[in-house]
Amino acid sequence: MDRPPVRLRPKRVVVVMDGAADEPQEELGGLTPLQAAQLPHADAIARDGICGLAKTVPDEMEPGSDVATLAILGYDPRRYHTGRAPLEAASLKVPLGREDVAFRCNLVTCDGSVLLDYSAGEVSTDEAHVLIGMIEQKLSTRSVQFYSGISYRHIMVWRDGSAEVQTTPPHDIMGRPIEPYLPHGDGEDMLRQLMFDSLEILDSHDINRRRRDEGKPPANMIWLWGQGRACILPPFAVERGVTGAVVAAVDLVRGVGECAGLSAPKVEGATGNLETDFGAKAEAALALLERYDFVLIHVEAPDEASHQGSPERKVWAAEQIDKHIVGPVAEHLRAVPESRLMILADHYTKISTRTHAREPVPFAVSGHPRDEAEGFDEQSAAQTGRFLEEGWRLVELLFAG
Ligand SMILES: [Zn+2]
Secondary structure (H helix, E strand, C coil): CCCCCCCCCCCEEEEEECCEECCCEHHHCCECHHHHCCCHHHHHHHHHCEEEEECCCCCCCCCCHHHHHHHHCCCCHHHHCCCCHHHHHHHCCCCCCCCCEEEEEEEEEECCCEEEECCCCCCCHHHHHHHHHHHHHHHCCCCEEEEEEECCEEEEEECCCCCCEECCCHHHCCCCECHHHCCEECCHHHHHHHHHHHHHHHHCCHHHHHHHHCCCCCCCEEEEEEEEECCCCCCHHHHHCCCEEEECCCHHHHHHHHHCCCECCCCCCCCCCCCCCHHHHHHHHHHHHHHCCEEEEEECHHHHHHHCCCHHHHHHHHHHHHHHHHHHHHHHHHCCCCCEEEEEECCEEECCCCEEECCCEEEEECCCCCCCCCCCCHHHHHHCCCEECCHHHHHHHHHCC
16 A cells, blocks of 8 residues: 655755865875865765865955854855854853853963963863862953863853953964963953963972973963854854754864854864774764754864864875765665755865865755766866855855755
């Protein structure tokens, strides 16, 4: 006897290969890492679907995953990006009122005049938790509070504070005198005072005495930067008509998801570095697709390889994503009519400079008429002639009828 067919709702999945786009590399025989990598699943999407270049980072903005992830989820970064710290605050579920300003609060190593390490030797979360607790106890007031996060990455909230102050990312000034890079402008006195007070409190802390004994850099100062007011987004569910989730190990990306009203669970085994468990992310995404119709999977590994300056590791990272994530997800979606899968790099991270860059990124979306790209890479995407100036409209390709 015939049963009426079960109507499955179409699913939309985005796989973000963080920083995967790059220039041709001498070590790779003149190919880019995406060209050199074996990416059978991503190549198939580019060949059979639409493929092109998209500007995920507007001209006047800093290229990074905060700006790019907003764009990928359909939010114009020029309109909605308020800073990096508010997004990380959201991932830690730190409440921000309209007048509050969130600052990223790094634990750094400083000898009092030179910034020696922006991550205090990637101080452990347990040690950091105690140190930030100490800072909260000694330095918090009615208007300033501290929230501990992961490793060296923490948050300070300044109630009714100033966001109009110039600050500097500590990873940009390693080994340099701090004086020219201290907060500058409205609110500088209080912020500088907090930073120098923290040095006095933390430098002689037992944890730092022990770290010195063990030959590790002490986590002896806070560095405040990346500030902004709350990031207020129209909910993704209202914008696109579906609920969804974000699978990411990076606070910044999970924070964008939180701000968009998406679920952003922590995934066991997903670490945000080269050893991340690629398969665990795919499994988590497939489980979330039981409940949700949209999932964004973010993988940090190619970006990490670029910051390390390693073409081989970057190729390897892209291949792992293709094999353990794009392949299984594409397979899963084949069984659900009208589903679509988009793959893209969120921004360039160049091995040559070991840092982010703003060129338009390659993307490919399944389930559309063919652009007949040769594969998923920068050059093939450019050759199709398809170019999205407003990268934040990419998401429309996923949801368009
Ligand atoms: Zn990066």
